Amino acid sequence: MVQALLASGGLHQFSVWIIILTPRLPRAQKDCQFTAVGSVCQMGSIMMRIELKINGSTMPAEVDDDTPLLWVLRDTLKLKGTKYGCGIGQCGACTVIVDGQTARSCSLAATAAVGLEVTTIEGLSANGDQFVQKAWQDIRVPQCGYCQSGMIMAATALLGKKLFPTDEDIDREITNICRCGTYDRIRAAIHAAANGRT
Amino acid sequence: MNTDRRSLLKSIAAVSAGVVFPVTMTGCRVADPKPSDSVELFSWVVMMPDNTVRIRIPQSDIGQGVVTTLSQVLAEELDLKWSSIRPEFFDPLTNLKRNNVYVYTCTESSWSADRLFNPMRMAGAQIRQMLLTAAARRSGFDVADLRTEESSIILPGGGRQSYAEVASAASHIAPPHPSRVKLKDPADYRLIGKPIKRLDLVPKTTGKLEYGIDVDLPGMLYAVVQQSPVYGGKLVSFDEQAIAKMPGVVGVVRIAAGPCGLNGPLADGGEDYGMDDAVAVVADSFWRARKALLALPIEWDDGEFAYTSSESIMADLVSRAGRPQPVVREAGDFAGSIGRAHRVIEADYSYPFMDAMPLEPINCTAWLNSDGLQVWASTQFAQEAHRLAAVTAGLPPERVQFNLPYVGGGFGRRCQNEYVSQAVQIAKAIPGKPIKMIWTREEMMARGYPPPITISRFKAGLDEKGNVIAWFNRVISGTAPDQSYGPARLPHYVPNLRIEYARVKTPQPFGWMRGVAFTQHVWMNQGFQDELAVAAGRDPVDLYMDLLDEGSVPSDLKGRDVAVRRIRHMRAVLKRVCQMAKWGTPLPKGRGRGISVSDFSYWDSYRTGTASSVVEVTLDGKGGLRVDRVFAVLNCGRILNPEVVRGQVEGSIFWAITTALYGKITLKDGRVVQRNFQDHNVARLATACRNIVVELVESDDHPAGVGEDAVPIVMTAMLNAIYDAGGPRIRSLPLSDHVLSFRKQDGSDALPGKPSGNP
Ligand code: FES
Ligand code: FES
Numbered sequence: 001m002v003q004a005l006l007a008s009g010g011l012h013q014f015s016v017w018i019i020i021l022t023p024r025l026p027r028a029q030k031d032c033q034f035t036a037v038g039s040v041c042q043m044g045s046i047m048m049r050i051e052l053k054i055n056g057s058t059m060p061a062e063v064d065d066d067t068p069l070l071w072v073l074r075d076t077l078k079l080k081g082t083k084y085g086c087g088i089g090q091c092g093a094c095t096v097i098v099d100g101q102t103a104r105s106c107s108l109a110a111t112a113a114v115g116l117e118v119t120t121i122e123g124l125s126a127n128g129d130q131f132v133q134k135a136w137q138d139i140r141v142p143q144c145g146y147c148q149s150g151m152i153m154a155a156t157a158l159l160g161k162k163l164f165p166t167d168e169d170i171d172r173e174i175t176n177i178c179r180c181g182t183y184d185r186i187r188a189a190i191h192a193a194a195n196g197r198t
Numbered sequence: 199m200n201t202d203r204r205s206l207l208k209s210i211a212a213v214s215a216g217v218v219f220p221v222t223m224t225g226c227r228v229a230d231p232k233p234s235d236s237v238e239l240f241s242w243v244v245m246m247p248d249n250t251v252r253i254r255i256p257q258s259d260i261g262q263g264v265v266t267t268l269s270q271v272l273a274e275e276l277d278l279k280w281s282s283i284r285p286e287f288f289d290p291l292t293n294l295k296r297n298n299v300y301v302y303t304c305t306e307s308s309w310s311a312d313r314l315f316n317p318m319r320m321a322g323a324q325i326r327q328m329l330l331t332a333a334a335r336r337s338g339f340d341v342a343d344l345r346t347e348e349s350s351i352i353l354p355g356g357g358r359q360s361y362a363e364v365a366s367a368a369s370h371i372a373p374p375h376p377s378r379v380k381l382k383d384p385a386d387y388r389l390i391g392k393p394i395k396r397l398d399l400v401p402k403t404t405g406k407l408e409y410g411i412d413v414d415l416p417g418m419l420y421a422v423v424q425q426s427p428v429y430g431g432k433l434v435s436f437d438e439q440a441i442a443k444m445p446g447v448v449g450v451v452r453i454a455a456g457p458c459g460l461n462g463p464l465a466d467g468g469e470d471y472g473m474d475d476a477v478a479v480v481a482d483s484f485w486r487a488r489k490a491l492l493a494l495p496i497e498w499d500d501g502e503f504a505y506t507s508s509e510s511i512m513a514d515l516v517s518r519a520g521r522p523q524p525v526v527r528e529a530g531d532f533a534g535s536i537g538r539a540h541r542v543i544e545a546d547y548s549y550p551f552m553d554a555m556p557l558e559p560i561n562c563t564a565w566l567n568s569d570g571l572q573v574w575a576s577t578q579f580a581q582e583a584h585r586l587a588a589v590t591a592g593l594p595p596e597r598v599q600f601n602l603p604y605v606g607g608g609f610g611r612r613c614q615n616e617y618v619s620q621a622v623q624i625a626k627a628i629p630g631k632p633i634k635m636i637w638t639r640e641e642m643m644a645r646g647y648p649p650p651i652t653i654s655r656f657k658a659g660l661d662e663k664g665n666v667i668a669w670f671n672r673v674i675s676g677t678a679p680d681q682s683y684g685p686a687r688l689p690h691y692v693p694n695l696r697i698e699y700a701r702v703k704t705p706q707p708f709g710w711m712r713g714v715a716f717t718q719h720v721w722m723n724q725g726f727q728d729e730l731a732v733a734a735g736r737d738p739v740d741l742y743m744d745l746l747d748e749g750s751v752p753s754d755l756k757g758r759d760v761a762v763r764r765i766r767h768m769r770a771v772l773k774r775v776c777q778m779a780k781w782g783t784p785l786p787k788g789r790g791r792g793i794s795v796s797d798f799s800y801w802d803s804y805r806t807g808t809a810s811s812v813v814e815v816t817l818d819g820k821g822g823l824r825v826d827r828v829f830a831v832l833n834c835g836r837i838l839n840p841e842v843v844r845g846q847v848e849g850s851i852f853w854a855i856t857t858a859l860y861g862k863i864t865l866k867d868g869r870v871v872q873r874n875f876q877d878h879n880v881a882r883l884a885t886a887c888r889n890i891v892v893e894l895v896e897s898d899d900h901p902a903g904v905g906e907d908a909v910p911i912v913m914t915a916m917l918n919a920i921y922d923a924g925g926p927r928i929r930s931l932p933l934s935d936h937v938l939s940f941r942k943q944d945g946s947d948a949l950p951g952k953p954s955g956n957p
Binding site: 045047064066067068071075076078079080081082083084085086087088090091093120121122124125127128133136137140141142143144145146147148149152167170171172174175176177178179180181182183184185186187 | 259260261262263395396398399400401402403404405406407408409411412414420445483484485486489555556557558559604605606607608609636638639841845848849850851852853874875876880881882883884886887888890
């Protein structure tokens with residue numbers, strides 16, 4: 001029903017999720033103007049009840065079918081570690097891991113994540129001791145910290161694919177923005193995480 | 199329900215902001231109440247029963263680490279156990295009621311260390327005295343016989359009393375007069391100057407830290423706004439019925455233009471105007487509010503700037519540069535000496551509008567109920583935000599509670615507080631409901647507060663030996679406060695010199711951006727000096743050292759000692775960076791080095807550090823540029839926390855690279871052309887330099903600012919390096935507008951030297 005393709009080069013050099021959405025049949029008809037469920041509303045959006053698998057738990061949510069996963073995470077499920085920065089797939093502040101791949105949750109409809117395993121920063125560890133987080137702390141990466149959830153998720157996905165990423169791998173795969181300019185330490189922390197993992 | 203919602207929609211749309219709605223709903227206060235058995239001491243700390251200590255931080259943490267560094271300063275003198283510290287942001291209302299007890303609460307100008315180092319050390323020492331006095335009374339010993347360590351008082355014989363035990367008694371003791379308090383010998387510091395890990399390090403890696411955008415309240419509604427897309431435009435009308443049926447939409451609010459809350463009321467009684475009319479759509483989620491706003495038909499009156507563009511502004515600046523302008527500094531006889539010069543060099547430099555673009559989008563949460571008004575906002579200036587919120591709500595300040603969360607980047611953009619006024623106007627229209635207003639990135643880019651667009655025309659004369667004997671600089675910039683210090687307060691004392699400076703009104707309100715006027719003028723001044731060195735066939739370091747000559751400072755100069763100290767500091771960091779970078783050693787073809795040195799002390803009380811940088815670049819001849827290495831040396835006086843300072847220098851380096859590569863905001867028909875990061879790139883890992891070397895100079899001087907110094911010097915060194923590598927002379931920004939091919943055989947620039955109306 002829903003396919004998600006990882007397309008590199010779709011939007012400039014950045015990896016983005018292209019979503020092919022097959023509209024679902026509404027389950028119930030109700031008033032479409034407020035928090036109605038499953039009704040066809042203006043602007044073509046459909047209110048749906050979905051179940052998402054996030055950080056190992058199943059979480060139900062009622063969403064308009066075009067709502068990006070980002071806003072469902074933040075505002076419906078109150079997982080606020082995932083950040084909004086640009087809303088168009090450019091900055092990576094909203095990066096989460098979907099079935100092992102990074103996804104920019106601002107550009108992925110929540111409905112497209114149904115049936116997939118979503119991991120957010122909250123799912124990495126209870127106390128901040130996942131190996132990438134620990135490397136981030138050892139190298140003292142964060143300044144304002146706002147980009148760092150996305151950075152850590154992107155680094156975690158990269159380290160999941162490659163044991164020892166090279167500088168070129170890092171340049172290619174981590175396209176997230178840090179306005180505070182912590183890039184040097186991010187690079188160092190990724191290498192440290194690779195070398196330090198047990 | 200529908201009828202209710204529609205009538206609410208109508209009533210909101212019908213009134214303009216400024217009408218006070220009756221408060222209809224009560225809500226509970228959300229601010230964390232002080233536990234009853236905690237003890238506040240001298241406004242600065244709260245001793246908790248478990249012997250943890252809350253330290254009030256009178257600044258916003260925008261990533262520069264003040265939560266940690268200022269805690270180090272106070273805890274040093276108070277002898278606190280580091281692990282017991284629980285910092286919290288100051289409360290502007292308390293500060294107001296207590297006559298500015300927190301001394302300096304605006305987070306701007308890299309001033310936190312400079313302005314708070316003495317007051318917070320003193321506060322720590324005074325509170326320590328209060329605790330000692332209380333312990334002496336209680337134990338019967340003499341104060342002189344007591345010691346403190348790790349949040350405890352040590353009695354003769356080794357008995358201990360925790361601070362928490364004596365805190366209540368101490369709170370009744372008046373703080374001693376500062377003249378009767380002895381501060382520690384810096385040799386005994388165990389916190390100040392140490393590379394302590396940031397107190398908020400772990401939550402900044404777990405997503406648990408709360409920024410303004412994360413505020414969550416029961417029953418909260420979301421607002422998305424659009425200000426007039428043309429600066430200075432007015433709202434004519436909107437058709438709320440077009441979106442009335444959209445799901446979740448609660449209403450449309452008209453937001454009136456007003457002050458942007460930058461500096462508070464001005465000396466002449468006026469205000470900093472900077473906020474134009476706006477429309478807000480309120481809905482039950484951000485996504486729905488955003489969609490509805492996009493669908494809302496809005497009619498604007500574009501006003502006086504409807505046809506103004508960057509091009510037309512630059513053309514105006516260029517034409518003004520052809521006419522004499524007011525003189526702001528003059529020495530000797532420029533006109534005569536230029537006639538006698540062996541060589542005369544001329545060049546025009548220009549600087550475009552820019553945008554600070556912090557990563558956390560602008561947001562503010564406001565909640566008006568019968569208890570008063572509560573506001574949350576990531577701002578750099580909470581005190582002014584509190585004042586502006588009260589004025590906007592029409593409430594006395596005591597009825598407004600301002601809560602300062604962490605800030606996801608400031609860089610000057612959040613010195614303004616117009617978003618606080620906007621959110622309060624919305625909350626007034628929908629009383630009883632907490633409203634979280636979030637700007638889209640598109641709105642942020644459309645409504646920035648840029649540093650001024652600028653043109654800088656230079657003319658200099660060299661004698662036969664290649665010495666600079668005459669210096670002329672005429673600067674015309676867009677809307678800004680008086681920044682004539684940028685061109686005028688050079689550390690050099692060329693014998694014949696004339697500096698002219700003028701400003702014209704441009705559409706956007708002015709804003710401070712990381713690096714302030716130095717990013718423009720240090721680059722322009724030293725880019726041109728680099729040209730002089732090339733023309734004279736001299737090494738630029740040689741030329742800088744000549745210009746940085748103590749002997750050239752006039753003996754009758756007011757503040758001569760400051761001028762001499764500036765020169766000494768600059769020469770020292772310049773020498774050091776040359777050693778680090780092996781300045782003067784040959785590089786292969788296509789590679790080049792640039793160098794720069796400056797302080798930020800152009801403006802009298804602006805005490806920040808002195809920095810020097812060498813940047814190495816490679817050009818591939820086909821337009822490709824790589825920044826290979828960056829060396830930076832900073833002398834910032836006493837270093838409060840070397841790791842934090844290093845982070846600030848590293849951040850400044852990448853800021854400089856972004857500014858050089860991509861920094862430009864373009865106006866067309868009064869509106870900003872760039873919409874989001876797809877139109878305005880920034881440095882990322884692939885474009886950021888991989889090899890940076892930062893060195894900090896040890897010093898016992900008063901601590902100075904560290905957040906900005908490296909910005910102008912790194913940018914200047916990088917742009918000079920491009921020429922050294924065989925590329926064009928860069929006289930306008932950004933680099934992405936230039937073709938970075940090698941210069942032609944005859945040595946002439948690949949590009950015209952004058953801005954061709956293309957800023
Ligand atoms: S918010 Fe998703 S990429 Fe910027
Ligand atoms: S740490 Fe501030 S944006 Fe990266």
